[in-house]
Amino acid sequence: MKKSLLLTALLVLSAPAMADKLEKYREESRTVVGPFMQQLMAENKKSVTEGGPDSAIQVCKDIAPAMAGEISRKQGIKLTRVSDKVRNPMLGTPDAWEQQALKKMEKQLAKGAKPETLEVVEVVKEPNGKYLRYMKGIVLQPGCVACHGSKDDISPAVQARLAADYPHDQATGYKPGQLRGAVSVKRPL
Numbered sequence: 001m002k003k004s005l006l007l008t009a010l011l012v013l014s015a016p017a018m019a020d021k022l023e024k025y026r027e028e029s030r031t032v033v034g035p036f037m038q039q040l041m042a043e044n045k046k047s048v049t050e051g052g053p054d055s056a057i058q059v060c061k062d063i064a065p066a067m068a069g070e071i072s073r074k075q076g077i078k079l080t081r082v083s084d085k086v087r088n089p090m091l092g093t094p095d096a097w098e099q100q101a102l103k104k105m106e107k108q109l110a111k112g113a114k115p116e117t118l119e120v121v122e123v124v125k126e127p128n129g130k131y132l133r134y135m136k137g138i139v140l141q142p143g144c145v146a147c148h149g150s151k152d153d154i155s156p157a158v159q160a161r162l163a164a165d166y167p168h169d170q171a172t173g174y175k176p177g178q179l180r181g182a183v184s185v186k187r188p189l
Contacts, residue, residue, distance in 0.1 A: 026121045029134035029185045032075055037136070037183060040064050053146035054161045060147075061165055065091055076187070081138070083181030087162075087171035097124060098184050101135040106179050115139035118179070123189065130189045135182040140174045148174045 043063055047056045068079045084102055086092040094102060101120040108118055118137030123130060145153040147162070148171055154162070162169050174180055 022121060022123065025123070025132045025187075026119070026134065029121065029132070029187075030119075030136070032071060032077070032079065033134070033136045033183045033185060036067060036071060036079065037138075039067065048143070048146075052157070053155065054158045056147060057158070057161050057165055060087070078184075078186040080184050081181055082135075082184050083138075083171060085170040085173075085181075087166050087169050089168055092181070094184070097122075097133050098135060098182070101133070101184075102179070102182060105135070105137045105182065109137070109139070109177075109179055115177075118182075132185070132187040132189055134185040134187075137182050138180045140176050140178050140180045142176045144180070145174065145176065148172055148180060150175075 040059070040063075043059045044056045047059045064081065068081070071077075072079045080091065082092050082094040082098045082102070084094065084099070101122075104120050105118045109115070115137065118139065119135060121132070121134045124133050140148060147154065147158055150173055151159070154172065162172075171180075
């Protein structure tokens with residue numbers, strides 16, 4: 001009985017400390033993910049301006065994974081983009097935690113959450129240790145339908161490029177305002 005009360009007291013006392021730590025981890029993740037997303041959007045915009053929507057495919061195919069890899073190495077984390085409807089199954093398939101986080105963000109969005117507030121943060125224990133898991137939602141913007149919209153939204157040139165670069169593409173059929181996926185951070189603690 002005394003052991004149970006002591007454990008309960010420790011949990012109650014440590015809850016505020018854990019909440020503070022989680023907020024610290026959230027802020028640290030935001031300082032990595034925010035600039036990554038801004039740079040990726042700038043690269044996409046530049047590519048579309050210079051060469052049209054089909055040239056933006058190269059940004060997502062080559063530049064974004066290279067950027068994520070560089071940040072991952074420098075920060076000692078795993079940074080990636082994931083989605084339920086992947087364009088590249090080798091890079092974008094969510095793990096079990098990411099699938100649940102995507103579902104949470106879908107529910108938040110359906111309840112009227114603003115796109116910029118879509119995020120999930122949690123400390124999880126896995127067989128290989130304890131990790132910070134963080135995801136920031138990516139909501140489809142109007143210009144994104146040129147590559148991610150319905151068949152009617154996607155030009156024949158973009159469709160041809162997608163077919164050539166992504167033979168197993170599932171990342172179409174979206175409308176502006178829908179959750180396209182998320183940027184995911186996994187950091188060992």
